[in-house]
Amino acid sequence: MRRTRFDADHCPIARATDLLADWWTPLVLREAFTGTRRFADFEANLDIPKAVLSARLSRLCDEGLLRREPYQDNPVRHEYRLTDKGRALWDVLAAMWRWGTDWCWPAGEGPVIALESRATGQVVRPVVVDEATGERLDIRSIRIGSNPNPHVR
């Protein structure tokens, strides 16, 4: 159930919110990022009602974050794969992971799981930086200005 649409807004956060505030959506995406592709696997891993899962997957396809691909003929069954647009949202989930890890457990406690590098096994701690300078983003040193070139990504 969606109460308001922010799509008309000029703000990129508002457009992302319009999608992420759909209940369950970030967790469906988390599953996709960790390799889940089939309806029954999403359902089992998330313990989510079928109708809700079906609605979330359909919307993620409509918005171009997932695409449906047949993996079986008779009967036809589909799996759900991330598109480039969907894969790009990993940065948002990674930032959520870091913030949740740092701030959403009581003092002296933390999650029993961590992100780790497949290559080295080292813990990966996501952090947001400016692409040009590599420096941490400090909200106090940033303002919202006009986009010098809104026609280029």
Add this chain to the structure above:
Amino acid sequence: MRRTRFDADHCPIARATDLLADWWTPLVLREAFTGTRRFADFEANLDIPKAVLSARLSRLCDEGLLRREPYQDNPVRHEYRLTDKGRALWDVLAAMWRWGTDWCWPAGEGPVIALESRATGQVVRPVVVDEATGERLDIRSIRIGSNPNPHVR
């Protein structure tokens, strides 16, 4: 209205979702990050119903992202300021900003606003990297493992 709580989950994304999926919350935080502190200003800038705004601000205080501080005595009025926990969520909103900018406008178009450095005026493009290596996060090179030290942030 909240339908399910994910707080019991072990996943940091689930805990962040529990907060961010509250409708309007990311936009209330965006306002706080851009300097809005007073109820009437949040209301005017967001065009949000009073009761909804009041509920969102109360929850953000309860969760420790905002704190209420009196700015006037008679009658007593409060303003809402970001805590360290709230300020840390900027990384998540910055990642949402980038993804929204890159993917939520039609091809050849983009938002008319951009983040820019107060010091240099240069456009700031948030990107998520591994804190230890400074490298971009690629979901395919990361897995979820056990946290070697869940008692340290």
